[in-house]
Amino acid sequence: MKTVVVAGNPKPDSRTLDAGIRLARLLGADPPEVLDVVTLGPGLLGWGDPAVQQAVGLAAGADLAVFASPTFKASYSGLLKLFLDQFASGEGLRGVVAVPLMLGAGPAHALAPELLLKPVLVELGATCPAPGLYQLDRSYDSDSGAADYVRRWGATITAAAASRAQ
Template sequence: MSVSVLVGNPRPGSRTLAAATLVAQRITGAEPDHVIDLAELGAALLGGDDPAVAEARATVQSSSLVVVGSPTFKATYSGLLKLFLDQFHGNTALEGVVALPFMLGGNPAHALAPETTLRPLLSELGAVCALPGLYLLDTAYATDPALGAYAQRWSPVVKRLTDQ
């Protein structure tokens, strides 16, 4: 199983990156194989032929599981993440990839954002979105018991979905 973390926070090395990596660790019991911090790609995301962006796309497409993380901006995912995901063409671009929609935010009122905004985008690209989206507060993600409960409930499902 190849596990990737894809994070669309415009700040490099963000809390969203740390939280999404922790989610991947908890759900799989291991470090992710790949961590893609879109902030590091910066302006390269605006062109269509950057080798680093192409490598990031190929990594996502070849992953068994991708934790797709974003901070919550205006009750939805970041524009940076959208910019990257818009580079996948067709509704089969992520076929066979299990995607876990994950968002970090400052207000519990946005807890449905992964389900109502990020999941439909990933589904449109053909990803397998069998896991419910996960939302954690940015001030308490590392100690939030919801993460442990989520991992305990959904780890066996991830294992079944990604067994090859």
């Protein structure tokens, strides 16, 4: 099963990226392929950049993709939005099993992955068989949030991704 972590944090090697990798590993990918969107730079501002197109192909070719973002102004990052704008509507992520993951400073935005990130992934053709995951950025690496999520939803997510892989 090909698993890709897409991190849309404006800081390279961020906690967001780390949280995405941790979740992917809990879902059975070791190691997952990693796409730190910030490394694509200004190529995201236009169309046809070869590095961006390669990154789009990597995400579109995944069986399972964790889309991770920090929470900015109660939504996912503009950087992730620029990347997602590179995909064709309705088909760019067709068949990819996607998990929306967001990190934030407090519980007030806990529904952001479900209400804001998941709908755009579905619009691009992804299948999201489970709710999105929200974690506190100060404790994502020490609390049981991701492990609890995988205990509840892991079999559903991996079964969906495995069916694509076949």
